[in-house]
Amino acid sequence: MPTDAHAASTPASPLDALALLRERFGDAARGAFPGTALPEPVVAASANAKFGDFQCNSAMAYAKVLGQPPRQVALALVEHVKLDDLAEPLGPASVAGPGFLNITLKPAWIERALTTLAVPAAQLGLTPDATMPHTVVDLCGVNLAKQMHIGHLRATVIGDTIARVLERLGGPDRVIRQNHVGDWGLPIAMVTAKLLALEAAGEVNLAAITIDQLDAIYKRAKGECDANVGAIRAAAAWGMGPKVIAELEEAAHDPLVALTHAKTTLVRLQSGDAGVRRVWQRIYDVTMAACIENCARLNSIVKPRHSAGESSYEAKLAPLVARLEASGVAELSAGALIVRLDELGIAEPCIVRKSDGGFIYATTDLAAIEHRVRTLGAGRVVYCVDARQALHFRQVFAAAHKAGIVPAEVSLEHAAFGTILGEDGRPFKSRSGESVRLGEVIDEAVARADAQVLARNPQMPDTQRAEVAKAVAIAAIRYTDLASERVKDYVFSLERMVKFEGDTGPYLLYALARVGSILRNAAEPASGAPSPHAAALAAALAPGGSFMITEPGEKALAMALLRYPQAVREVARTLEPHRLCACLYELAGAFSGFFESCPVLKAPSEQAKSARLRLCVLTQRVMTDGLGLLGIPTVERM
Ligand code: ARG
Numbered sequence: 001m002p003t004d005a006h007a008a009s010t011p012a013s014p015l016d017a018l019a020l021l022r023e024r025f026g027d028a029a030r031g032a033f034p035g036t037a038l039p040e041p042v043v044a045a046s047a048n049a050k051f052g053d054f055q056c057n058s059a060m061a062y063a064k065v066l067g068q069p070p071r072q073v074a075l076a077l078v079e080h081v082k083l084d085d086l087a088e089p090l091g092p093a094s095v096a097g098p099g100f101l102n103i104t105l106k107p108a109w110i111e112r113a114l115t116t117l118a119v120p121a122a123q124l125g126l127t128p129d130a131t132m133p134h135t136v137v138d139l140c141g142v143n144l145a146k147q148m149h150i151g152h153l154r155a156t157v158i159g160d161t162i163a164r165v166l167e168r169l170g171g172p173d174r175v176i177r178q179n180h181v182g183d184w185g186l187p188i189a190m191v192t193a194k195l196l197a198l199e200a201a202g203e204v205n206l207a208a209i210t211i212d213q214l215d216a217i218y219k220r221a222k223g224e225c226d227a228n229v230g231a232i233r234a235a236a237a238w239g240m241g242p243k244v245i246a247e248l249e250e251a252a253h254d255p256l257v258a259l260t261h262a263k264t265t266l267v268r269l270q271s272g273d274a275g276v277r278r279v280w281q282r283i284y285d286v287t288m289a290a291c292i293e294n295c296a297r298l299n300s301i302v303k304p305r306h307s308a309g310e311s312s313y314e315a316k317l318a319p320l321v322a323r324l325e326a327s328g329v330a331e332l333s334a335g336a337l338i339v340r341l342d343e344l345g346i347a348e349p350c351i352v353r354k355s356d357g358g359f360i361y362a363t364t365d366l367a368a369i370e371h372r373v374r375t376l377g378a379g380r381v382v383y384c385v386d387a388r389q390a391l392h393f394r395q396v397f398a399a400a401h402k403a404g405i406v407p408a409e410v411s412l413e414h415a416a417f418g419t420i421l422g423e424d425g426r427p428f429k430s431r432s433g434e435s436v437r438l439g440e441v442i443d444e445a446v447a448r449a450d451a452q453v454l455a456r457n458p459q460m461p462d463t464q465r466a467e468v469a470k471a472v473a474i475a476a477i478r479y480t481d482l483a484s485e486r487v488k489d490y491v492f493s494l495e496r497m498v499k500f501e502g503d504t505g506p507y508l509l510y511a512l513a514r515v516g517s518i519l520r521n522a523a524e525p526a527s528g529a530p531s532p533h534a535a536a537l538a539a540a541l542a543p544g545g546s547f548m549i550t551e552p553g554e555k556a557l558a559m560a561l562l563r564y565p566q567a568v569r570e571v572a573r574t575l576e577p578h579r580l581c582a583c584l585y586e587l588a589g590a591f592s593g594f595f596e597s598c599p600v601l602k603a604p605s606e607q608a609k610s611a612r613l614r615l616c617v618l619t620q621r622v623m624t625d626g627l628g629l630l631g632i633p634t635v636e637r638m
Contacts, residue, residue, distance in 0.1 A: 013125065013565050013566040013569065014113070014116070015113045015116060015117055015125050015562045015565055015566070016562060016563055016565070016566040017053070017054065017086065017105055017109075017110075017113075017559065017562065018043060018044075018045065018054065018563070019566055020086060021043045021054055021056065021083075021086070021087075021103065022040065022041055022043045024081055024082055024083060024086070025041035025043060025056050025058065025077060025081055026040060026041050027080075027081075027082070028041075028077050028080035028081035028082070029041060029058070029062065029077065029080075031080040032073075032076040032077060032079070032080040033062070033066060033076070036065065036066060038058075038062050038065060038066075039058075039061065041056055041058040042056070042057045042058050042061070043055070043056045043057075043058075043103075044057065045559075046102065049552055051096065051100070051102045052094075052102035052103050052104040053087075053103060053104050053105050053555070053559070054102075054103040054105075055100050055101060055102055055103065056077065056100075056101040056103065057100055057101075058077075059071070059073040059074035059077060059095075059098075059099030059100070059101065060073075060098055060099050062077075063099065070098045070099035071095060071098065071099050073099060074095045074099035074100075074101055075092065075095060077101065078090045078091065078092070078094060078095065078101065083103070085106075085109060086105065086106065086109050087103050087104060087105050087106060087109070088103075088104045088105075088106060090103070105555075107549045107550065107555075110547075110549045110555065110558050110559070110562070111546060111547040111548065111549055113558075113562050114547040114549075114558055114561065114562065114615075114618065115544070115546060115547060117561060117562060117564070117565070117618065117622075118543075118544075118547075118614075118618050118621075119543060119544050121543065121621070124564060124565065124621065124622060124625055125562075125564065125565030126168060126169060126565050126568055126569075128169070128170070128171055129169045129170050130170075132166070132169055132170030132171075132174055132572075133174075133378070133379025133380045133411075134174050134175075134176065134376070134377045134378050134379055134380075135166050135170070135174060135175050135176070135378060135379070135380040135381070135382060136175075136176045136177075136178050136372045136376060136378040136380070136381045136382065137159055137162055137163040137166070137175060137176070137177050137178065137382050137384065138159070138178050138179075138180050138381065138382065138383040138384060138385065139155055139156060139158075139159020139160060139162075139163065139177060139178070139179060139300075139302065139384045140152065140155055140156045140159060140179040140181075140291065140295065140300070140302050140306075141155050141179065141180050141181070141182065141385060142179070142181055142182065142287065142288075142291045143181070143182030143183075143187070143287075144181065144182060144183045144188050144191070144283050144284060144287045145188070145191045145214040145215065145217070145218040145283050145287055146214075146215055146218060146287070147211055147212065147215045147290070147437050147438075147439075148290065148291055148294045148437070148438040148439070149435035149436060149437055149438055150420050150428050150435060150436045150437075150438060150441060150492070151386070151420070151435060152294075152438060153298075153420065153438060153441070153477070153481060154384070154386070154417040154420065154481055155384050155385060155386070155417070156294075156295055156298055156300045156302065157298060157300060157477070157478050157481045157482060157631065158384045158415065158417055158481065158482065158486065158577060159177070159300075159382075159384035159415075160177075160295075160298075160299075160300035160301055160302065160631050161478075161482055161571075161577045161629065161630055161631055162382060162384060162415060162571070162572075162575055162577065163175050163177050163301070164301075164628070164629045164630075164631060165568060165571045165572050165577070165580070165629050166572055168568065168625075168629055169568065169569065169572050176372075176376050176378065177301065177302065177306040178306060178308045178368075178372065179291075179302055179306045179307045179308065179309075180308060180309070180310065180365075180368060181287075181288070181291075181307055181308070181309035181310065182309075182310060183280075183284055183287075183309035183310055183311045184309065184310040184311040184314060184364070185266070185310065185361075186225075186262060186263070186266055187218075187222065188269075188280065188283070189262045189263070189265045189266035189269055190218070190221040190222055190225050190258070190262040190265075191214065191217055191218045191221045191222075191283065192262075192265050192269060192276060192279050192280050192283065193221065193258070193261040193262045193264075193265035194217055194218075194220065194221035194224075194258070194262075195209075195214075195217060195279050195282075195283065196265070196275070196276070196279055197261070198217065199279070204217075206279065206282050207282075209282065209286060210286065211286050211287060211289075211290040214283060214286055214287065221258065221262070224258035224259075225258045225259045225262055227258075228258055228259035228260075229259065232259075270314070284309075288304065288307060292304060294438050294439060294442075297439070297442050297474075298438075298442065298474060298477070298478065298631075299474050299478070299631045299632070299633055300631060301631075308368070308371075310361075310364045313364050313367035313368055313371065316367040316370070316371070317359045317363050317364065317367055318359075320363070320366060320367050320370065320405075321337060321352050321353050321359065321363060324337070324339065324352060324403055325337060327403070329399075329402060329403040329404075330352055330353075330403075333349070334355060335355030336351050336353060336354055336355045337351070337352050337353035338350065338351050338352065339352060339399040339402060339403065341395060341398045341399065341402065344398045344402065346391075346394055346395060346398055348391065348395065349395075350362050350395035350396060350398070350399040352366065352399070361392065362392060362395060362396050362399070365392075365393075365396045366396060366399060366400055366403075366405060369381065369396070369397075369400045369405055369406055369412065370400075370405045370406070373405075373406045373407075373410050378410070379409070379410055379411070380410070380411045380412075380413065381410070381411070381412050381413070382413050382415050382575060383412075383413065383414045383415060384415045384417065385414065385415075385416065385417075386416070386417060386419070387416035387417060387418055387419075387487055388419075389414075389416075390414060390416055393412075393414040393416075394414075397412040397414075400412065413575060415486065415575040416486070416487055417486050417487065418484075418486070418487050418488045418489035418490065419489045420481075420489070420490060420492045421489050421490065421491045421492065422491070422492065423491060423492075423493060425491070428492050441477070441494070442473065442474075442477065444494055445473035445474075445476055445477055445494055445497070445498060446469050446470055446473040448473070448476075448494055448495070448498045449468075449469040449470075449472035449473040449476065449498050449506070450465060450466070450469035452472065452498060452500065452506075453465050453468050453469050453472060453638060456500075456638070457637075457638070460637070464637075467635065468635050468637070468638050470633075471509065471632070471633040471634065471635045471638075472498060472505075472506045472509060472635075472638065473498065474505075474631075474632060474633060475504075475505030475506050475508065475509050475627075475632045475633075476494070476497040476498040476504060476505045476506055477497065477505075478505060478630060478631055478632055479497075479504060479505025479508065479581060479630065479632060480492075480496075480497045480504070480505065482577040482578060482580075482581050482630055483503060483577075483578050483581035483582070483585070484578060485576070485578050486575070486576050486577070486578065503581075503585050505630075505632055506638075507585075507588065508584055508585065508588050508623070508627060508632070509627070509632065509634060509635060509638060510638055511588035511591060511592065511623065512588075512620065512623045512624065512627065512634055513635060513636060513637055513638050514591075514592075514595070515591060515616050515619050515620045515623065516620060516636055516637075517637070518595075518600055518601070518616055519537070519613070519616055519617065519620065521533075521601065522536070522537045522600075522601060522613060523537055533601055533609065533613075535606070535610075536606055536609040536610040536613055537610070537613055539610040539613075539614075540610045540611075540613035540614040540616075540617055541614075541617060545610075545614060546611075547611060547614060547615070548607065548608065548611035550608075551597065551598050552597070553593050553594040553595075553596070553597035553598045554594060554598055554611075554612070554615060556590045556593055556594065557587075557590045557591055557593070557594040557615055557619065558615070559590070560583075560586050560587040560589075560590035560591075561587065561590075561615075561618055561619065561622055563583050563586070563587075564583060564587070564622050564625075564626065567579050567580050567582070567583035568580060568626075568629065571629075577630065580626060580629060580630065581630065583626070584623060584626045584627070584630075587619065587622065587623060587626075588623070591619050594615065598612055599612075600612045600613060600616060
């Protein structure tokens with residue numbers, strides 16, 4: 001059974017008022033109604049400031065369970081809840097309507113919490129978590145001889161973001177990125193065989209071959225082999241005997257040669273034949289160079305040292321399977337070796353060796369799990385892989401636990417993601433029906449971003465605009481991918497993604513640039529004259545200085561800032577980056593509300609000016625940190 005040691009809810013951050021209130025009202029409910037199992041309390045931010053900052057709405061639901069009038073339940077909660085440090089005292093007057101509880105935070109609590117968030121500067125409320133298990137993040141997962149296409153975007157972007165978040169919390173040495181490259185097996189042998197043949201015929205120059213050519217050759221080889229398989233299957237379906245089929249397999253016409261050739265090439269590859277190995281290595285190098293380049297363009301940290309291809313587990317497969325068989329965990333079924341999982345609620349067994357003696361994808365994944373846990377020391381392994389592989393991972397995780405390949409407390413988690421759809425609601429394809437190349441998508445995003453920046457900022461020098469356009473494009477692509485709920489499909493629309501307004505990456509970059517420009521103006525007015533704000537700014541930048549929250553706009557911004565550490569921890573627990581995206585989007589909105597309602601440089605007093613500048617500084621730091629976790633490069637101006 002896939003263990004999920006991290007499913008328990010994250011303990012409330014001392015900075016997150018909402019989480020604290022839920023905790024306090026939970027305690028109050030247990031105190032007021034001991035012995036009755038009540039659901040977790042519902043606390044929400046108030047939609048209207050006249051009802052306070054938060055509302056606890058559970059009295060009505062509890063009243064039903066308890067068979068008491070809601071108002072009486074609300075009063076009992078008021079009596080038991082401990083909020084002294086956090087909120088204005090509650091009394092009968094705090095109960096509204098049938099039993100809503102209105103809660104107003106104490107400004108002093110908010111100000112203290114902001115100081116805790118701001119110092120020490122590098123932490124932003126995220127104290128390093130020394131208990132975090134070493135975590136392997138399986139990401140990217142490209143296959144040899146294939147161009148990276150849109151299907152690899154999510155594995156690369158979500159995986160990288162999860163790794164960044166875990167590194168932020170546990171430290172960089174707690175996270176091990178693993179790119180499980182599909183570099184082994186019959187498909188790779190097909191293209192290797194084809195390439196050997198083309199090279200022998202003088203049709204390709206291996207030294208100069210490109211990933212595009214490899215991709216085309218791969219498709220051709222696969223097409224030919226599929227045709228063979230089709231011909232053989234058809235012969236079998238027509239009831240022809242094995243002799244006929246064997247003859248067909250050996251027949252001298254080209255398509256049939258392809259499959260046979262691929263199979264013998266696989267054998268040669270597996271036995272370490274130098275000639276085959278040379279071609280395979282070339283395919284590997286060309287594919288990986290393109291992969292690393294695409295990842296770099298996406299600002300995902302995926303380097304050669306993170307590659308752990310399927311081939312690296314080759315030597316471990318036979319001994320592993322032999323162990324499974326000897327221990328009785330695996331059993332023969334119709335010639336294949338399988339691990340039954342029905343007692344774990346999975347009807348389909350995990351096949352570890354096919355009837356022809358070959359190992360499969362699952363076998364390699366079992367060996368990889370063993371390596372990750374026993375050699376790399378992982379206590380948690382996270383797979384950022386398409387949701388369509390859900391059954392595969394359930395089987396592999398269950399088999400790994402059943403076979404004792406990993407201790408029970410190791411958490412194996414599939415961070416499954418949905419499909420990227422085209423505007424027609426079907427999986428995103430190019431007009432010709434092919435997968436869309438990732439490089440092309442990035443190019444187009446950069447072009448669109450460049451046009452936008454040019455329209456808004458015609459005076460910006462070309463080199464700077466090129467930099468900004470790149471950042472905007474990456475922000476657009478990454479943010480959209482990360483902000484959609486991970487398991488859901490989403491529609492890929494570059495037009496919408498690169499917009500500067502709405503819930504987009506460029507909007508967040510823009511919000512950050514705006515904060516930066518306020519701070520630049522405070523330091524150095526456009527006129528070039530000495531800044532009249534120098535003293536207020538210095539006070540705002542002084543470490544450990546205090547905050548001052550009086551206006552609703554300041555309060556809303558403060559509350560958005562304080563939610564940050566909890567949002568980051570939630571991502572680590574749930575592996576759902578959209579929680580951080582939502583937090584940053586709300587922060588950007590709260591900042592713009594603050595900026596409209598609370599003049600900063602024209603604040604009513606020097607003290608207010610410096611307090612507001614301090615909020616700007618903190619906003620800038622939180623947004624920079626958050627965008628960094630999302631892997632979005634930031635820019636000063638746009
Ligand atoms: N290469 C695989 C594919 O294209 C993805 C690898 C995912 N990781 C894993 N450990 N199976 O489907």
